[in-house]
Amino acid sequence: RTVEPGWVLVAAFLTGVYGGYFGAAQGVILMGVLGIGINETLQRLNGIKNVLVAVVNGVAGLIFVAAAEHGLLGSDAEVDWLVVVVIAAGAVVGGFLGAAVGRRLPPLVLRSVIVVVGLTAVTLMLAT
Template sequence: MPILDAVLLFLAGFLSGAVNAVAGGGTFITFGAMTLAGLPPIVANATSSVTQFPGYITSTLAYWHDIKHFWRGALLLSLISALGALSGALILLGLDNPSFRALVPWLLLAATALFAAGPWLKPAPKPEHEAAVGSLVGSLAQFATAVYGGFFGAGMGVMMLATLGLTQSGDYHRLNALKNMLAVVIAAVAILVFVSGGVIAWLQAIIMIPGGALGGYAGVWIARRVPQNAVCGFVIAVGLFLAFYYFDKG
């Protein structure tokens, strides 16, 4: 692999981890980088789950002060997330690359629209000290989000933050911490399915993983200091570019 490609993949991993920690959408970056590098769409999508996993872990650890207050209550949502991710990943492996490629631009447009609408989808959080988890509506919403996350993942963080804001309590950082914790579960289950299916590009993943881990930790710092509008605008631009790129290739 050319050195320039390796550098670009590492930077894509870093940016992905950072924007995931802020509000999600990092899959746009990793999926796009590997697509432009010539990987088949299913492989690029599956490998994106691997590259983002360290970023989910590091950003979750950075929010540990918040998570330790509610992690026991979040176990039900974690189980629901695992079941949803398993379903979504198995659906993906049931498709061939041409079939998935035909869906990709529409998935990207939908994910970009969801990402752009994120600020309006999330209501003002309730100020209770601990996030309430386990309601029927919240459980169903989380299952649907996890299915999507296991299948594609782009925009999953925004979707999850929006549904958590509608169904759970807590301030923004508490909801973001819960989102990151559940994202770890979803990614872990999807990765196990993708590894068993042999659809991971390990060389590209190994190059991007260190960048994703660093970006995930740095992203929490960014989330507390940088306006979300700047990050969201960048992610939306990447999503639209990729959608039109796939429409053009189709």
């Protein structure tokens, strides 16, 4: 096991801060950081990224729920638990499908998919 350079930990932390607030393209940004800073296969980095993004989203979700329940987001802020369940179910299905597909794709194809998804996300965000 090699020790990651300090900048990777700082960049991963900053990606977590960004993802906890906004989340758009967080996985693509984190893949860039991990891909440049950690000498590991793309499939393993993708798995690490999935776990880190899940932790960030889980923590951010808990914080937003706690803030809403305590009136910190305004007195009319409510958590729509049906939406929470639907998003959680989609995340579980997507996580399993992504892991299954990601392990089977050759590194060049996986890298290409990541780049295309990232460019598409940036284009759509800038267009709206």
